[in-house]
Amino acid sequence: MVIGPNGSGKTTLIKCLLGLVRATEGAITVNGTAVSSDPAYRAAIGYMPQLAEFPKELTVEQLLRMMNDIRGARTGSTDERLFAELGVESLLDKRVSALSGGMRQKVSAVLAFRYRPNILVLDEPTAGLDPVSAGRLLDAVLRARREGATVLITSHIMEEVQRLGDRVAYLQDGRLRFTLAPETITSATGESALSQALPKYISQLAPHDVEGL
Amino acid sequence: MWKVCKYTLLDLARNRFAMGYTILLFAVSTGMFMIEGDNTKALITLSQVVLALTPLLALVFTIIYFYNQYEFTVLLAVQPIGRRSIVLAQFLAVSSALLAAFMLGVGLPVLAWAPGAVGATLLVSGAALTTVFCAVGAWIAVTQRDRARAVGIGLVTWVFLVLVYDSLLLWLMFAFSDRPIEPLIVPLAALNPIDLSRMLIMLRIDLAALLGYTGAVYHQFFGSTGGMVVSLLALMLWTALPCWWAVRAFARKDL
Numbered sequence: 001m002v003i004g005p006n007g008s009g010k011t012t013l014i015k016c017l018l019g020l021v022r023a024t025e026g027a028i029t030v031n032g033t034a035v036s037s038d039p040a041y042r043a044a045i046g047y048m049p050q051l052a053e054f055p056k057e058l059t060v061e062q063l064l065r066m067m068n069d070i071r072g073a074r075t076g077s078t079d080e081r082l083f084a085e086l087g088v089e090s091l092l093d094k095r096v097s098a099l100s101g102g103m104r105q106k107v108s109a110v111l112a113f114r115y116r117p118n119i120l121v122l123d124e125p126t127a128g129l130d131p132v133s134a135g136r137l138l139d140a141v142l143r144a145r146r147e148g149a150t151v152l153i154t155s156h157i158m159e160e161v162q163r164l165g166d167r168v169a170y171l172q173d174g175r176l177r178f179t180l181a182p183e184t185i186t187s188a189t190g191e192s193a194l195s196q197a198l199p200k201y202i203s204q205l206a207p208h209d210v211e212g213l
Numbered sequence: 214m215w216k217v218c219k220y221t222l223l224d225l226a227r228n229r230f231a232m233g234y235t236i237l238l239f240a241v242s243t244g245m246f247m248i249e250g251d252n253t254k255a256l257i258t259l260s261q262v263v264l265a266l267t268p269l270l271a272l273v274f275t276i277i278y279f280y281n282q283y284e285f286t287v288l289l290a291v292q293p294i295g296r297r298s299i300v301l302a303q304f305l306a307v308s309s310a311l312l313a314a315f316m317l318g319v320g321l322p323v324l325a326w327a328p329g330a331v332g333a334t335l336l337v338s339g340a341a342l343t344t345v346f347c348a349v350g351a352w353i354a355v356t357q358r359d360r361a362r363a364v365g366i367g368l369v370t371w372v373f374l375v376l377v378y379d380s381l382l383l384w385l386m387f388a389f390s391d392r393p394i395e396p397l398i399v400p401l402a403a404l405n406p407i408d409l410s411r412m413l414i415m416l417r418i419d420l421a422a423l424l425g426y427t428g429a430v431y432h433q434f435f436g437s438t439g440g441m442v443v444s445l446l447a448l449m450l451w452t453a454l455p456c457w458w459a460v461r462a463f464a465r466k467d468l
Contacts, residue, residue, distance in 0.1 A: 018291045021467040043293035053284035057224060070216050070292055 001165030001182075002154045003198075009174040010154040011050060014123050017152075018047055030119065043071070046117035050124050050154075052108030056097040060088065060107055063096060064114075071115050081143075082113045085136045102128045109137050113144065120144055120151045126160065138164060158195035162186075170202070177205060214298035217289060221282070221306035228278075231310055234270055238318025241266075246326040253418075256327050256335060260414045263319060263339045264407055265375055268346040272367045275307050275350025280360045287468050300355065300463040304456060308347040315343050334417040338410035341448040345406045346371075348455040355463045378405045406451045409444045416441060 002010050015021040016028055019035045019042070027034055033041040054063055068078065083089070086106045091099065099107070105128045112120060120141070126134035141164055145151055155161055161168055162182050170177045182194050189204075191197035225231055241262055249255035279286075282303065289299050319339060323332040350367060357363035382401060386394055402408045 015468075019296075020287070020290055022465065039295040040293050042291060045291070047291045049287075049291075054288060055224065055282070055285040057227065066220055067292075070220075070289070070294070 001161045001168045002152065002171060003156070003158075003161060003168060004171035004177075008171040010171055011123055012174070013171070014047075014121055014152070014154065017121060018042065018045065043115075044118045046112035046115060046120045048105075048108050048112040048120075048122045048125050050127065051101075052104045054096040054104070054107070057095065059093055059095050060099070061092040063107070064092075064111070067111055067114070077116075078114045079116050080114075082137070082140050083110045085140070086110060086133055102130060102133070105129055106133060109140075113140055118149055120149055120153075122151070122153045124154055124156065126155070126157065158193070158198060162194040177202075214294070214302045217294065217299055217302035218306045221285075221303055222310060224282075224285075225278075225306060225310040228310070230274060231314055234274070234311070235314040235318045238266075238315060239322065242319045242322035246322055252327040253331065256323070256331055257418065259319070259323075260335050260338075260411075263335060264342070264411055264414075267315060267339050267342045268375065268407055269368075269371050271308075271311050271343045271346035272350045272353075272371055273364060274311065275347045276354045276363050276367050277360070278307055279303065279351060279354035280363070290468055296464045296466075297460050300351065300460050301456075304347060304351045304459065307351070308344050311343050311347060312340055315339055331414070331417050334414050337445075338413045338448075341413075341445070341452075342406060342410050345448060345451045345455075348452045348459065352455040352459040352462070355459045355466065374405050374407050379408065382408075403443065403447045406448055409447055409451075413441060413444050 002013065004010055012021060016023045017030065017035065019039070022036070027036075029035065030041045031044055035041065058066070086109065088106055088110050091103055091107065094103075096104070096107075105125075109125060109129075112122065122141070125137055125141075129137060138160065141151055141153070151164070153160075153164060165182055167179055168182055168185065169179045185201050186192060186194060186197045189197040189200040191200060242259055245255045245259045245262075246252065249258065286299060286303070290296065316336070320336055323336060349370065353363050353366050353370070357366065382398060385401075386398060402412070
């Protein structure tokens with residue numbers, strides 16, 4: 001889980017990881033491949049952006065078929081569980097431009113999980129989703145993790161962080177302040193809920209104290 | 214890369230502007246041939262329209278289309294596809310769609326009314342200009358963040374190449390008329406793709422009255438065949454260079 005105030009660099013971090021933004025210094029490797037060298041590494045990543053944008057003229061069905069084609073996925077090899085759970089079936093013949101923000105978010109979630117990626121990168125995945133769909137999406141995350149996937153999630157919702165995260169990275173002004181287990185934070189502050197514990201914990205930190213790296 | 218090209222083409226096939234462009238070209242061409250009894254004269258008038266119109270529309274269309282495709286581009290950029298393939302595929306798709314529009318809109322009427330060497334040259338140079346300005350448009354679109362600014366730069370580029378450049382050349386020749394300036398003028402004219410295409414057509418028509426002063430000099434230097442080969446090579450360079458710059462800029466761009 002990656003958390004941090006608005007503008008702390010969570011999305012930028014993800015964009016660097018996906019090769020959308022070039023890092024000004026340092027090198028990023030994914031499964032041993034440098035991000036800047038070979039785009040093939042992205043086949044292992046399922047990505048759900050903060051705001052999903054798709055070509056507006058396509059219907060959802062055309063979009064899914066096109067992504068199958070581009071990903072080189074054979075029919076039957078894709079993961080259709082989230083597709084069924086989020087009810088994307090009923091959106092198939094709709095044009096992307098006619099979808100609401102939440103509907104688009106559902107399609108985006110389906111696309112991220114569909115090609116059975118080893119790495120899931122979800123940028124505020126539940127923002128804009130109704131509670132039922134959000135719950136199903138989080139279940140899918142837990143399922144993917146049990147199946148051995150690495151999941152990187154940014155979120156502002158501490159309940160989510162506490163439920164899903166085994167490690168929490170806190171970013172501030174583009175710097176990593178700490179990486180800790182949620183339990184460490186809660187026990188250090190004596191609060192049971194991370195939403196209470198985190199502000200307390202952060203206020204105790206010295207301005208540029210980096211811990212747990 | 215071919216998959217990206219395929220889906221971009223499928224999208225372009227439904228694009229209303231591309232259809233409108235085809236119809237506009239077709240209307241202009243057929244209109245010209247029907248009004249003007251003499252097919253060669255009609256061809257000459259048509260070539261003036263083609264030389265001015267195709268660069269403008271190719272430039273503006275490519276720029277606007279690249280911006281409209283932004284979501285698709287970002288979606289592709291997070292897939293296991295290289296940045297080079299994405300921008301090259303989009304360039305290929307847009308240029309082939311515009312080429313198809315040109316061939317249907319101008320090619321068919323020319324073949325129907327005035328088939329022959331002059332007509333063929335008109336089609337070749339129109340097609341070359343379409344590709345060249347597609348490449349330039351792609352380059353502008355990739356390097357500029359703001360759409361309006363990109364279109365503005367496109368329009369300025371067009372005005373400069375279609376109008377200002379020729380005036381500058383004429384002024385240069387006038388200012389240095391007492392010196393042997395021609396060897397300098399020829400490469401200078403070759404730097405402008407619209408001038409080059411004009412040369413291609415003029416050399417074939419062989420009508421001195423229609424040649425600008427630049428054209429006359431050009432004719433004198435290259436004769437018909439030699440000039441043609443050099444022109445075509447220069448036009449290819451005009452496509453390849455902006456295209457390469459666009460690919461390079463896109464590979465480094467933050468999306």
